[in-house]
Amino acid sequence: MKAIFFDRDDTLIKDVPYNGEPDTVVLMPGARDACQTLKKLGYALFIISNQSGVGRGLISKEQVDAVNQRTLDLLGPGLFTAVYCCFDLPDQAGESCRKPSPKMLLRAAREHGLDLAKSVMIGDKLSDVRAGKSAGCFAVYYNSRHDADELALAQSEADYVTDLLADAVGWIKRFP
Numbered sequence: 001m002k003a004i005f006f007d008r009d010d011t012l013i014k015d016v017p018y019n020g021e022p023d024t025v026v027l028m029p030g031a032r033d034a035c036q037t038l039k040k041l042g043y044a045l046f047i048i049s050n051q052s053g054v055g056r057g058l059i060s061k062e063q064v065d066a067v068n069q070r071t072l073d074l075l076g077p078g079l080f081t082a083v084y085c086c087f088d089l090p091d092q093a094g095e096s097c098r099k100p101s102p103k104m105l106l107r108a109a110r111e112h113g114l115d116l117a118k119s120v121m122i123g124d125k126l127s128d129v130r131a132g133k134s135a136g137c138f139a140v141y142y143n144s145r146h147d148a149d150e151l152a153l154a155q156s157e158a159d160y161v162t163d164l165l166a167d168a169v170g171w172i173k174r175f176p
């Protein structure tokens with residue numbers, strides 16, 4: 001099974017830092033169409049998200065779950081296979097699951113029998129691109145925040161860079 005791994009904040013929904021309020025969830029432009037088209041193309045869809053607000057004690061796991069559920073509800077029923085979140089702090093010692101680590105993607109692949117070489121990570125940060133590449137996936141940099149420094153690095157590290165999710169879908173559609 002091939003998969004699309006979506007980052008959540010500023011990729012599928014507008015980022016609200018350490019968001020624990022499902023009522024504030026707003027989809028990013030084109031997110032719903034992108035998910036529905038990719039699902040129809042035969043991809044299993046996953047959310048892969050760093051949520052250090054839990055590790056920082058700012059929000060609970062239940063609040064993260066509620067925001068995730070609201071996200072899935074807005075995108076449309078039955079689209080996503082699973083959601084993986086890492087609650088670690090950025091400076092946590094040891095083997096963190098946080099992107100750019102590929103750990104959440106590798107776990108999803110193990111648990112769902114995914115072919116990582118035919119899968120794609122899509123996100124708005126270099127850490128998304130690096131997690132995807134480290135996992136052996138294609139990586140799309142979604143330039144939703146217009147961060148000039150990250151964009152410059154993404155041009156050399158990502159397989160595809162775009163300002164529009166629809167363009168990423170068009171690029172994936174051309175895969176053999």
Ligand SMILES: [Mg+2]
Nearest residue numbers: 007009010124
């Ligand atoms: Mg993001």
